[in-house]
Amino acid sequence: MSLSLRSVTYRYAGSSRRVLRSLDLSIERGEVLGVVGANDAGKSTLCLVAAGLAPTTIGGRLDGEVAIDGAPSAGARPHELAQRCGVLFQNPVTQLSGTTATVWEEIAFGPRNLGLALEAIVERVAWALSLLNIDVLAPRDPARLSGGQAQLVALASVLALRPAYLVLDEPTSQLDPQGTQLAGEAFARLTRSGEVGILLVEHKTDLLERLADRVAVLAEGELVAVGPAAGVLADERLEAWGVDPPARVRLARAAERAGVQLPVSAA
Amino acid sequence: MSETGGVPEIVPEFVLPPPTGAYRRLNPTTKLLIALAEALIAFGVRGWSGPVVVLAIVLASGARAGVGARLVPFLLATIPLVASILLVNTFLYPGATDRIFVLGPLAPTWTGLVFAGQATLRVIAFAMSAAVLGLTTGPDELVADLERRGMGRRTAFVLSATVRSVPRVLERVREITEAQRARGLDTEGRIWRRVRGLVPLAGPLLFGALTDVEEQTMALEARGFSAPARRAVIRTFPDSTPQRALRLLLAAGTPLVLLVSVIGMLGFLP
Amino acid sequence: MTSLATESLVFVYPDGTRALDGVSLQIGGGEAVGIIGQNGSGKSTLIRHFNGLLRATEGRVLLDGQNVNERHVAELARIVAVTFQNPDRQIFAGRIGSEVAFGPRNLGVRGTDLEQRVEEALKAVDLGPRGAANPYDLGFSQRKLLALASVIAMETPVVILDEPTTGQDARGLERVRSIVRRLVGAGRTVVVTSHDMRFVAETMERVVVLRDGQVILDGPPEEVFAADRWPLLGTTHVEAPWAAQEGARLGLGSTPTEASLFTALQAWGGQV
Secondary structure (H helix, E strand, O other), rough: EEEEEEEEEEEEEOOOOOEEEEEEEEOOOOOOOOEEEOOOOHHOOOOOOOOHHHHHOOOOOOEEEEEEEEEOOOOOOHHHHHEEEEEEOHEEEHHHHOOOOHHHHHHHHHHHHHOOHHHHHHHHHHHHHHHHHHHHOOOOOOOHOOOOHHHHHHHHHHHOOOOEEEEEEEEOOOOOHHHHHHHHHHHHHHHHHHHOOOEEEEEOOHHHHOOOOEEEEEOEEEEEEEEEEHHHHOOOOOOOOOOOOHHHHHHHHHHHHHHHOOOOHHH | OOOEEEOOOOOHHHHHHOOOOOOOOEEEEEEEEHHHHHHHHHHHOOOOOOHHHHHHHHHHHHHHHHOOOHHHHHHOOOOHHHHHHHHHHHOEEEEEEEEOOEEOOEEEHHHHHHHHHHHHHHHHHHHHHHHHHHHHOHHHHHHHHHHHHHHHHHHHHHHHHHHHHHHHHHHHHHHHHHHHHHHHOOOOHHHHHHOOOHHHHHHHHHHHHHHHHHHHHHHOOOOOOOOOOOOOOOOOOOHHHHHHHHHHHHHHHHHHHHHHHHHOOOOOOO | OOEEEEEEEEEEOOOOOOEEEEEEEEEEOOOOEEEEOOOOOOOHHHHHHHHHOOOOEEEEEOOOOOOOOOOHHHHHHOOEEEEOOHHHHOOOOHHHHHHHHHHHHOOOOHHHHHHHHHHHHHHHHOHHHHHOOOOHHHHHHHHHHHHHHHOOOOOOEEEEOOOOOOOOHHHHHHHHHHHHHHHHOOOOOOEEEOOOOOHHHHHHEEEEEEEEEEEEEEOHHHHHHOHHHHHHOOOOOOOOOHHHHHHOOOOOOOOOOHHHHHHHHHHHHHOO
């Protein structure tokens, strides 16, 4: 069971530039795949393609194949894709529907769209709230949440569609330290639950070191490295690809350069 | 449709705090129709009777709903418009000759004053009517009820998102103004400089709206918005036979009153 | 060189929120000061006082000892330039070059002087050859750099950057860092708000920590991020940069920057 991209090349509508080039990548159910790369490497585009929003919703040209648990995404309708792979963007505000008076109703928005019976909707909202440990937010007005809280509500809203896979595009980049902390804890709960396969795009390699099973590196639309997180995050070429290695790796390198043996606790 | 409205027991109770007070408990669609009828009659019936009757009804229903004091800011908001209506019509009513007095170039007329007084009442009646609706009916309530009555999902969504986006747009205007002023744009100086400053203010506003729409479209699709399914109803609002009768009366009666007024059959009224 | 100061500054929003609650700060000409604290701690409210976008409810704001209160924002913009978090709230021109020219033009700069400023500012953010392109052909992080350039080109003695690091990758961060250093080197007073503690520790000479509208810590990075301050930092959800944490764990003292950590490592290695 996996979300797989096979020799995927993608161009945005009205552009001939290949933003993704012959990409082969797969995410297993229950696994966290971290994705790193410089800012123009195509990470956000990868998110849209993996979730099926590109080309289904935003157009553009896709060569190759994206398939979720064996079912090709090409030709599937947006609401079908939404139940296979959820997606969370950077900006917490634009992701909320802006039409509901309480967080509870906001999370119910997706399941309602699917035409579920009220009992099923109630059950799903409760599940998403408790999975992220945000039950206390349920009665709040979505327009009056902090950035971190809004991002978690957006995540719960997507989870309520019960997708088997989830794409998170730099979900903490616009949050303050408290929001990042809050979201980090929720992601950790989510990954531990093993309920979904997650593609997590993130600059903060320290966060990936904690959460990711494998890490992939994108450079100019190409996959230049993929493998177990510890190995890829210690790759010598990471900085040349525009990525800061995690603190632990930087420290180890500095110690090596200084000719110092680090105490075991730091290694 | 229940007489009391509400939320099924399995939904947490905070989803719909029960409205209090007789007027607030009216069905949202009833309140919308009342506001529409009031606006049409205030502007459509000639002479004093239209605006005076509407204003009396609006103030009474506002008092009944317990929002009397909160109407004051809305009343104050009409001052600039009302002042200009009074000045322009009293002093510059075209063709009027019944001068009140003449002072240099100033020559207010009785015709102008009467017209200005009526127009002022119409504006105030309309503003108060809209305010009573806004203060007693949440936009999400109204949309939820209209959607249940069969209004298209997209229409309902656009309507409700528009209403709810107002504070966000205002916030954005503030941010843009701050950013441009911080780069030396003069918004406090002479008029012509302020006018010239509109482009740097409008540009980011438009672009921001466009990118928002794009992002929001993707986010909505990611939540199954375009699924063809029928949505479960979460909130229902109280409705009753008298209310249904009232709505029918308003829907049929208002155009009739307007028609009668336009062809001049209400000439006996002041 | 221009100094900034606030004296018992209090600011209360119309809704009653007391966003600043008695802030007294002296920022010398040519200083580089980082302001940190979680959202709602008062950072944005504070910086909006330096160019008059907000006016003190109580207390005073001084530029070179002069009260800013009676002066127009457009006039203060000659002294204090501010770039805000979201570049899309300011970008309006169809060409990158015109966007950068907007600020200096408002200050009355024209002709070759203007051209030169635009060119230099674009070069500083690595957008040199793209002056004729449309700003919205740039990605978000580049649009942020463009907003930065549009403020650099105003060549004001005080430069205030609100969250310049959001959305930047490793290269972008290095770019912002070198711009701040260059501005400070040229005698400008630079105030930066940021959630990126590593950036703050490595770029700023002084760190001011706000919580609920009050200054709870103020000093050089090695003081503010020293281990005995962590409990206090924690009360506003700030975590010391990783170099400080590693340094403390290894018993190397306060090493808020990677460079200081590596130096300490070397010295320590020498002792073994």
